[in-house]
Amino acid sequence: MTMSVIARARSAIRKDIRSNRKALTPDEQHTASRAAASHVLDCLPHAQRVALYLENDGELGTRPLIEALWAKGCETYLPVLHPFAEGHLLFIHYEADTQMTANIYGIPEPKLSVQRLCPADQLDAIITPLVAFDSTGNRLGMGGGFYDRTLAHLPDRVKVIGLAHDCQRLPALPVEAWDVPLPMIVTPSRIYRFGSEPNQ
């Protein structure tokens, strides 16, 4: 099947930005992940159950954020690829001693356990990875549509925050009908608030 002009533009952007973020040094990555953690904590003073991700492919790291959330007594959750509903994510409780396994993309995820599952609408916050974002909060991911499906039917009470390096921002992204723009994106240098998200 031929790809549309938009789909082609989106893959070119993915390729470009993924190579930019992979070029960051380990030192730059560490500094960036600490700065971003402190911004995210400022945005989530009351969250108890927070879903986030383990970095892959040069993504902004979450380790300092995870450690800070654990220190505050929060529960953290990680995305797990749904075993049969293709393109869907489950969120599983993640603790220091959680048994992990690599998914088909090689990303570590908690072993599936129904008792440790939290429905997305019961989370207080979802921190999403992303490949690129723009000046109105549009988000481009790795191309699986996993987060688009998760965010498509989420109550307003669940805070959604995109996490990215500053080099992942573009002026405007080519969007598709199913894209769900984010109300907030955190980078190491700042917190972006979009649309109707009230200031706090």
Ligand SMILES: Nc1nc2c(c(=O)[nH]1)N(C=O)[C@@H](CNc1ccc(C(=O)N[C@@H](CCC(=O)O)C(=O)O)cc1)CN2
């Ligand atoms: N850290 C992290 N975890 C995550 C995501 C993510 O974006 N980042 N996801 C967010 O959706 C889900 C996984 N989605 C992914 C989709 C594509 C690829 C990927 O590497 N694609 C390869 C081709 C892989 C193949 O088909 O074999 C590529 O494009 O090079 C990785 C993760 C769940 N977990």
Ligand SMILES: Nc1ncnc2c1ncn2[C@@H]1O[C@H](COP(=O)(O)OP(=O)(O)OP(=O)(O)O)[C@@H](O)[C@H]1O
């Ligand atoms: N809400 C949805 N319901 C059904 N299909 C969807 C939905 N959202 C996205 N898709 C499908 O998922 C595929 C990938 O979408 P897209 O390229 O926007 O992913 P992405 O935003 O880069 O990835 P992700 O959300 O996993 O980070 C598309 O073929 C699209 O049709």
